[in-house]
Amino acid sequence: MTRLMIFTILAVFLATSPASAKCLMSYCKDKAPTRSRITNIDRQIVGDLYDPGHGRRIQIRDTDRRIIGYVERSGRITDTRRRKVGSIEALR
Secondary structure (H helix, E strand, C coil): CHHHHHHHHHHHHHHHCHHHCCCCCCCCCCCCCEEEEEECCCCCEEEEEEECCCCCCEEEECCCCCEEEEECCCCEEECCCCCEEEECHHHC
């Protein structure tokens, strides 16, 4: 009986919490964090691109995993102070 009561209270709490507004009693469909390596022409690792998922901007990191820039949703490449450095269209 107490297990059923605890489960019911937990289910009501999860159903009414803002975090579960998108994924009610199921797995979230947002993208999980991913990491891609950045290499130079000799295939030496010089950094990585880290995508934290959930619609946040992509981080450009060096080999010590310090953030050195961002890729915004619009395709702009910015430094840590959000000053425009370039764009993805310029790389084509």
